[in-house]
Amino acid sequence: MCSTTAKDKGENNTMTGKEIQNWLAGEIACALAASMEGTTGERPAVECSLEPASQPTGMQDSICWRQPFTGIAGAIWVVAEEEAWRAVGGAVVHAAGIDEPEGDRAKSEYVEVVRQMLAGAGKAMRGRTSQEVTPSGGEQLNVMGEAAWGTLEIQLGGAVRRIAIGLEPALVAGLAGTAPREEAGAPEKGKTFDLLLDVELPVSVSFGRAQVPLKDVLKLTVGSIVELNRAISDPVEVIVNNCVIARGEVVMVDGNFGVRIQNVISRQERLRTLD
16 A cells, blocks of 8 residues: 655645654555565555554564665664564565575565665655665664554465564654655756656676687587686676676576676776776
8 A cells, every 4th residue: 555645745745744654654565565576576465554553572583674874864674573574585485486485595585675675765755855865784683773663564375464664753854854856946957867867778787708719719619618707606797888887696587587686886896897
């Protein structure tokens, strides 16, 4: 279930702290459904509720994730008990064609779903700030801080799984005190940048490279093997317009190859890849 956007609240686009909490919880629910759809091929029903909701208890075998963002203070907490994170991670593993998901694999897939969900939340928050709001860092903790807590209910395999979310006061205050970008008088250069967003760029994936003498190239036949400079466990490179921008692992998506981004390289390293 998706909540209304900030600009639907009225002409002055002013929202109270409680309205911000409900709005952001709805955006997080939408982002979770989209993340699950992207990793499993099916979009589950996800609903959110902020009341009544209290700080979750019982941290044993739970995954407690705190995600701060650039451009705004505060963070979002995501807490799932073992039953919930195993169900979410297991659904992703099963969608990849593995019948018996191991605990570590299900856990890593769940964390990836959460990361994608929080990236979607950051995108929604960008519409209410004049800053670029993106997930920054993020870590698994054993204790929880002060936050307004709510619950995400996700339908998986005929059962309802519950994941707790917490919105820190600083995050809510930052969103409540900032007008949406459309009303803030964005500079002209922002409009110019928007024109570039529709430009299409070639994207390729590199498994490795090799330098081979011409005489050996001429000897290549069907069945010949060319050894690359990358081990089988090394990440592949994602290349955009002849520039390496990220590295990741190869995955299967609906019978097609895909790449799950594991890290985005720095601007300095991108410049080095152009040499």
